[in-house]
Amino acid sequence: MGFLKPDPPQEDPRALLARPFLERIRILSAHWVEHGFGAPRAVSVIYVLKVAVLYCxxxxxxxxxxxxxxxxxxxxxxxxxxxxxxxxxxxxxxxxxxxxxxxxxxxxxxxxxxxxxxxxxxxxxxxxxxxxxxxxxxxxxxxxxxxxxxxxxxxxxxxxxxxxxxxxxxxxxxxxxxxxxxxxxxxxxxxxxxxxxxxxxxxxxxxxxxxxxxxxxxxxxxxxxLGFTDMVIAWKLLMVVVWLGAGVSKFGKHFTNVIPPMISNAPFNPSVRLRRLHYRDFPRDLRPSSLAWVMGHVFGTTVELGLPLVLLFSPNSTVTLLAAGAMVVFHLFILSTFPLAVPLEWNVLFAFGAVFLFVGYPAQDGYGVLDFSQGWMLPVIVAALAFFPVLGNFRPDLVSFLPSMRQYAGNWASATWAFAPGCEERLNGVKAPARIQVEQMQNMLMAYEKDAAAVAMQMPLAWRSMHSQGRGLFSVLVRHVPDIDHYTVREAEFVCNQLTGWNFGDGHLHDIRLVNALQKRVNFAPGELTVVWAESQAIHQDFQRYQVIDAALGVVERGTWKVADCVERQPWLPEPAGPVPVQVEWVRTVQDTGTLVTEV
Structure with missing residues (x-):
């Protein structure tokens, strides 16, 4: 990786872009294993300086x-x-x-x-x-x-x-x-x-x-x-609920898939061998290895579920200090991987908060949950703090994954947008201070060549393919758009950022509502913009619901896929397993007369 230059795949950009869509995903997902997003190292330095100087x-x-x-x-x-x-x-x-x-x-x-x-x-x-x-x-x-x-x-x-x-x-x-x-x-x-x-x-x-x-x-x-002592205790409860919510959200089949691409994107990790060890058999099998499982569930889930409770109830100052130190290391590790939504400041504040609240005001000094002055309020506060995490895990369609406390769970609502040739550029007609990303990249300080920018914009798709829901999204996409190899396919989070200014992995921000808002401004014809969108998995179910959206026609298909089928697939959906099977529940067709007909 160069300091001012990106680290792209070795293949000529034009030749790579000419390959079939799933073949591109195979090459780019393998490239992600060793290089992550491949941004110039200077980008990571800028982030470090932003956190250290501006924030801290x-x-x-x-x-x-x-x-x-x-x-x-x-x-x-x-x-x-x-x-x-x-x-x-x-x-x-x-x-x-x-x-x-x-x-x-x-x-x-x-x-x-x-x-x-x-x-x-x-x-x-x-x-x-x-x-x-x-x-x-x-x-x-x-x-x-x-x-x-x-x-x-x-x-x-x-x-x-x-x-x-x-x-x-x-x-x-x-x-x-x-x-x-x-x-x-x-x-x-x-x-x-x-x-x-x-x-x-x-x-x-x-x-x-x-x-x-x-x-x-x-x-x-x-x-x-709240008064001072009650306020400190309630702050502790808030942090514990956030940690526990994140820990619970990692139950299931999604989370292990988060660890390998996150480790691969750590810009200051010089060991290519260590990155590869998080995959079963690079480059043939890019599913998570046993090391990834240990990293995720021993050093991740166990830490988030166990240490917060130790901090909340510990009667011993040494135990409290050790647990707080472990939580600091936990958050600094996440920060060091530079996850794509880059929640760096949040991790710094939580690392500091672990020390400030639990070491500065330990339970044994009168700041334990039993020291709350109005006992009847304590269960009310806990219930209020836990309300959205609980609701969001059982009804993810009603609550963003952020209030649901599923920050790193791998279980997110997500989407892939596919533009017919030449249609992506029409997003520049939407009122916004930024143009489409391939044009932004050609005009930034560390400018990309046009074809290199187009390849770089495929890297988020490779990242998505390494997560469970990416395999479901791409399976529906290649089935629904037979000539997908000629379409411009984009990660929906990046599109949402260009249209609205912000996204943090929340698929609810680029669902049918954003598509409808965009359609009012751009007026795509049928087939010019196809969106495959999936809801998070409910904690008590084993499937995810998806929709296929045509910007001009609205939702044209609904169905489900099994999460177990997604996690067993390779990112590029090779045969003999091929695309993930789906259960189509509803289809909207257009007859020759142009009349919309609903089929169940």
Missing amino acids: LGGLLVVRYTSDVGTFADFTSWWDEPVLYQKLILWTVLLEALGLAGSWGPLAGHFKPMTGPVGYWLRPGTIRLPPWPGKVPFTAGDERTVGDVLLYAALLASLVVGLVLPGEADGGLTAAVPGSAGGVVSPLVHGVVAVLLVLCGLRDRLIFLGSRGEQYLPAIVLSAS
Whole structure:
């Protein structure tokens, strides 16, 4: 991998692009094993600098110069001030809402500009995606208005106000920590931020999810409504629910498939041999090896299910410190792999939070769950925190995978978009600050040649093929579009980023609702844009539901596939097993007269 040059497959780009679709997937998935996305190493350095300078140093500077906590030389005396943690949460939400944290840059499909959300969400006329337009008054429509822009600007302003204002004195804090000098962020400010975030989310779920509301809104609400000791205990419960939810989501057949491509994408891992060891028999068999299973379920699932409970209930300071240290290592490991949605800041904050909350305010010092002052509220808070993770696992169609706490589970709603020749360029006609990604890549600082950019945009498809749902999506696609070899096939997350400014692996953001919004603006003819879309697997079922969407006709097919069939296939669906079998449940056909006929 070059520092300023990408690391593409050795085959001539034009020759590679001329190969059949599944043959391309075979070559590119094997290339992913050894090289990951293949971005220039400078891209990874930029991410490291962004996290270290903008996020970490920037956040500490904001807290230091807006709060009475002390000097940097005296950091050890104020690292556990509650105002520090509160303002770091607000700082994280601000960067997420601006698009400067997760889903930023080339590894999220933002090449030029590298920042998405703020350029879209401050611009009237761009696409917005309300969560319940037919049920919540004043939220219908898919076009951003001046009012939406002002509401989003008010959210940003409230976050800045919360960061700039000094902490307020708090009687509970003074009683619990007599030497504390920083106070706490005003509950009123937290309340305003919470209200504005909810209002923005009702108008446009992109903003709520883009601000990582499922992670930080509960912390903000708890800060606004509880006394100091109860607030700390509730923060702990929030982190534990996030960890446990992520651990539970890794049950099943999907998760082991996440580990090998994630390890392969770790830019600072120099060992090609170690990358290959995560696959059964490179390059013939790219299913996960036993090492991948151990990495995923021993060092992943077990850690997320066991250590949070140790932290929550440990009566021993040494055990607490060791468990917190292990969680720090866990999050830093995830950060080091640079997953495609690049949730780096989130991992840093959770690593710090493990130390801040459980070491700084350990259970044995009066911050255990039994120390909650109003016992009746404790089960209410736990139930509220667990509500969406539980609902989302049983009814994934109702809840984004983010509030469902399935961040790394491999069990995601997802989609593949296929454009007829020459039709992708029509996306440039949609009001947005960014053009299609192949054009962005040719104009970025580390510019790609045209054909090299086209090959690079196939790499996310290779990544998807190495996950269980990718094999299902491609199986339906090659069956439904017989001449798929001549189509422009794209990973839906990247398309969504270009159209809306943000995506974080949430297939609900590029389902029929985004397709309909796009169709209003572009007016594709039948067959010019075909989308294969799949819902997450419900925790009590063994299949996933899929839809085939024609932009001009709407949903034209529904059905299911077995997850077990997907995980047993190779990424390129070779014979004799071939594509994954599907159970077609509903088909819409078009008769010669043009009349739509529904068949069951």
